[in-house]
Every structure is written in C-alpha cells, then in structure tokens.
Amino acid sequence: MKILSIGKKKMREKIKEKVKAGERLNEQEALFLFEQNDLLWLGSLANLVKERISGNQVFFNLNRHINPTNYCKNRCRFCAFSASFGDKHGYQLSLDQISEIAEQTGDIYEFHIVGGLHPEWDFNYYLQILKLLKQKKPTALLQAYTAVEIDHFSKISGLSLKQTIAELSSAGLNAVPGGGAEIFAKEVREKICPEKISAEQWLSVHRALHQAGIQSNATMLYGHIEKYEHRVDHLKRLRELQEQTKGFASFIPLAFHPKNTRLEHPYYTTGLDDLKTIAVARTYLDNFPHIKAFWIMLGVKLAQVSLWFGADDFDGTVEEEKITHMAGALTPSGLSRAELVALIRSAGREPVERDTLYQVKRIW
C-alpha cells in the first residue's frame, strides 16, 4: 500500500474526527477529499453522514419523465439532446401528445418535466402542459422546469421572477428539478454553456422558489473540463444557499456523457470518480437531506453500489428518458418498481417508496 505522508495522514485523521463529531467540513477539506483515491475510506465517511440522516433507508419514486421539446435557444456544448429548427432529431410534443402520454401512464407519484427553451412557445404553453397533466392525473405531483426554463419564462412573459413562479404554482407546479446548474464557475460556464444563465441567476431562481415555499433539487454536471476546485466551489455555493433557505431536497451529481456532444472530451466518467463525487457531496453538503444516485447516468450497477457511498435515493422508475440517452447512455430508459425494490434490498438497504416531496408511500 502507498505510504501516506505525515501531512496527509494528519489531514485524514482531522477530517474523520470532524465527520464523526458531525462538524461541518471546509472547502480545503472537501478539495482534499476529491484528491484522495482511497475509495473505501471516502465511502466510510460518506456512509457515516448518510446513516446519520436516513439510517438504512433508501428512497425511490414512481415517476415518468416527459421532455416536451428539444428545440432550444441555448445550444450548450455538452448537450446531445437539444436541436435547432431544421435538425433531423428535433421534435416538439403537442398538447394532444402529452395528453396521450398521461393517459398511457400507470400509477405514478410524479411527472418530471424538463425540456428545451423553445424559440417560439409562449409561457402559456408551458402552463397549459402543467394544467393538462394535473387534470389528467390529479394524484401525480408535477416536478417541472429547471431554473433555466423558469428564467426563460420570466423573460418571454415580461413577468417578474416572483410572478412567474406564482403563475407556475397556480398551474399546478409542485417542485422544481435541479438541472441547469452544470458547473457554477464562470470560466467553465463560458466554455461549456455560454448562452445559459449565470450561476448567480440560477441561484436567484432557486432562492425565489424556496421563498415561495417551493421545494427544489440541485445538480452538478461533472467529468468534463472542470477541475476539482470548480466542483468544490459549486458545492460551496449550494451549501450557502441551502443554509439560508432550506429549500433543497436533494443533490444530484450528473456524470457527463460524451457522445454526440460538442465538447472535446471523449471520456465517460470512471466508477471511482462517480462514487468519489457522491461521497464528497454527501460529506460536505451536510445540510442537504438527500443525495440522489441518478441511475440513468451512473448505470444501474454503479448507482446500486453508491448506496454505500453516500446516496440515499435511487430516483425512480423514470420511463422514457431521452436527454442522456441521446448522449450515449448505456442504461435502460426505465426500471420497474420491482426492479428498484430488488436492487435496493440486494444492496442491504431498506426500500422506501416516496413521492416528490419525500412523503413516504410504502416501506418495502
């Protein structure tokens, strides 16, 4: 085994003590954790925090993703999903088509709705989607529209952020997904998604949501051109906002997928990096109730393993995921409830079926 330097050993001991005592880690310590390759040690830290928060439980949802359109004004370099008018893979769903999807969908707790910034749709169309789904399936909660879309709605409607959120809320919005955060650092954002809203604006939208009493999630797209320092900065800004609002339910690290994108970074993330990122996030983001293993991006096997590396949420059945699959995801586009229960059990955890707001529906 590699011999650790005295400085490194001391740092490890100090971090372990802090985590055991439930003390908050600083950014220097988070960076140190990212630089370690001792995966099981990282796992043991993250698992301490995970079990302190959620014991042996692992949550999952019955949900269905709907991506209403991939036409998008922003053409982020890492995105294989978005299209411009005239592109062969471009599509937009009519209200009839969305209605049909709702009718075909079985018993679920959530519609998860994320799409492009359609150059021609007005705010009303996005509101109608919510109203329609609420009407077709009143029991399903609507987790819809990332901060990037909400900011776009505010711009195209001329409404303030607060008014925009109020409109969404009265149309049936229950919670907001965490997408569009990517990496907050300006120098990275300029290279991977120059058209997208700034980190400050992304955080402002979530602050406004939380102030309106709407729960949201937060993501981080990692494994492309960013450095560990950027990841730490990203987590820091999330933890700071959460400290003020307590409005985030879960943090979801998203592994970059290289296929069909315009980023010159040909690699998928490694298993080590995926687990490390989950583990550091769990250890550092001590004020986030949940860390989600988004199996669509991690792979089912790795997502299952991550339940011992800090993750306490397996997302859900998903059904029909499109965004990551267009970037070369090798996972299925949906899992059944029975499969999720079996995976969580086989990992040695207790499966807990939940809805979007983490209300427990059934303990398996």
Added chain:
Amino acid sequence: MVSRLTREDALELFQKANLLELGERANARRWELNPKPVVSFVIDRNINYTNICSSGCAFCAFSRPPGHPEGYVLSYEQIFQKIEELIQQQGTQILIQGGLNPDLGLSWFEELFREIKKNYPIHIHGLSPPEIYFLAKKQGLSIKEVLVRLKSAGLDTIPGGGAEILSERVRAELCPKKVSAKGWLEVMRDAHQLGIRSSATMMFGCIETDEEIIEHLLKIRELQDQTKGFIAFIPWSFQPKNTRLSDVSSADGVRYLRALAISRLVLDNVQNIQASWVTQGAKIAQLALFFGANDFGSTMLEENVVRSAGAEFRMSKEEIVRQIKSTGLKPVQRDALYNWIQEF
C-alpha cells in the same frame, strides 16, 4: 498474515458484513498478498475454434448442437490469421476454447498447437477442463495421457472455465452433461501435477445459494493447498440474455463486488484475482480494484461467448490503462504467468 477463514466465518461475512466492511477486509488482503501499487493486464484474444457443442448447458447462448446450421469450426488458416493480428497488437497469449465438438479429435488439437508453436511466439492458454475431459472420454485415454500429449504439442496453461459452480446440485440443473465438479477438480489436479498451471473461475448469479459459492471457493482453496497450480481466480456473473434461463435476473453490482471480495478473502493461497469488465463493464471493473482484484483481465480483442449472452462491453488497451491510472495505480502489461512485461 490473518488467520484462514473457516466455512462458517466466510459464509457469515458474505451474508452479513456490509459492503464497505467486506470491501475493506478484501482490500487489506489484496495489499498483503500483492503489496505493489500495480494493476496488471494481458493482451490476448479469445479464439473460439468451434461453437458446436454436445453439452447443451442451460446458461449458454454461444453453443449450437451438432448438426445445427449455425455451427462452425474454424480452419487452421483462420486461427493463424487471428494470431497474426494479435501479435501485431503486441499480444502475448491466445485463449483458445470452444464447444465439446464430437468431430474434433485429440490429433486436431495436437497438430494445431504444433503448427502454432512452430510459427508464432505465442503462449497457448487453452482447453478448459470440460474440453480435456471430453477428449479423454472420446479417445478412450486417461486425463493425464491427454494432458501429456497436449503439453508436448505446445499447450502452456489451462483456462479455468467450465467450473461454473462446483456443486453437483447446481450442475445437475445447469449442465448435467458437462464434467462434474469432482471431474473438473481432477483435471486441474492432473494438470498441475504435470506442471501445467491454470486459472480458476466461478460463474455465479444464476441458481446457486450463498453456501454453494463458499463451497466452490473452499474446493479451489483445498486443491490449491495441494498443488499450488492456480495462478489466478476470476469470478464473473451469469449473463442471461439468449439463454434458456433468460428470466433469471443476473447478479447486480453489489452482488458482484461482494462475491469478488469474499473470493479474495477465502482464496488466501491464490495470488491473483481478476476483475471482469467483460461481464460488469468498465465502471464496476474499476471499482473491483478496491474490493480485492489486482488484475484487470485482458484486452480480449475478440470474445464471443459472453457477447452471445448480451454483454456488449468492449475495452481497448488504452482504455484499460486509463481506468487503472485514474485510480492512482500503475498499469502493467503482463504475460500469461503474470510476469510483468511493460509499464504504462
């Protein structure tokens, strides 16, 4: 040196220890047995000389019964062509395995191996115990006689395939026509006694119980105590697609890592444990390096058997090197006997 695991301890660990505890113990044992911060791999290719097989195992998607229109036998020329391609890519060994084909006698293999050795500087890792056992029966020879003749024709080492789960109960269900657990171990014992070293495998995630997994490992450990002939152990999970057991759900990621870890812990007398990217994919194979594995297997320029059952992972040498390097360990190309050839 930690004391040897008993059957009861092994089963208890396998069933009760959580994933992190099991991983930590296996990882500690890995570093005791292989203290250098190195992960090895070999450049080879599988040559599946025939898919015609009279065994008809329930878990196999590769084989075709004799007389089936999709059956094939590779010609010597085709095999030589494959070896030449491998040598061009710095390959050092061929893994030559195939079905139990009633049309291929011992002399077909003897001549093949002689021709290969005459023309190519390549290590022949070939013919798993079911094939050797089948040849002995077919020729009316003892296993030892067959092994002696194959060795003198050029056979270097024997792959550990066909072990599946070394339990007569499991075999009666999965592969009743294949060599028994006892027979498999006999072939390995004879081979080791003749100086032919081998690997050993375990195919789990099918119909076996936890107890049968431990039993499998103990049988390997016991023989290894006597012969010291096993160079490496390779646990891998059953791939259900296109088999008669396609409704069985294969081992998940956690089950694979647990099986790997318990293998490292029980098999304290087998030096090397291989990760199986072919059945698990690159991500889990990389994680296996933290759960007891010290070897990344091979580049497998060609693999047909597992691929027939739905595992479609591929890895280049560069990708294997990248996966190992990103753990902070040093990738080393090895030969069939685990001698290091080249560092990356």
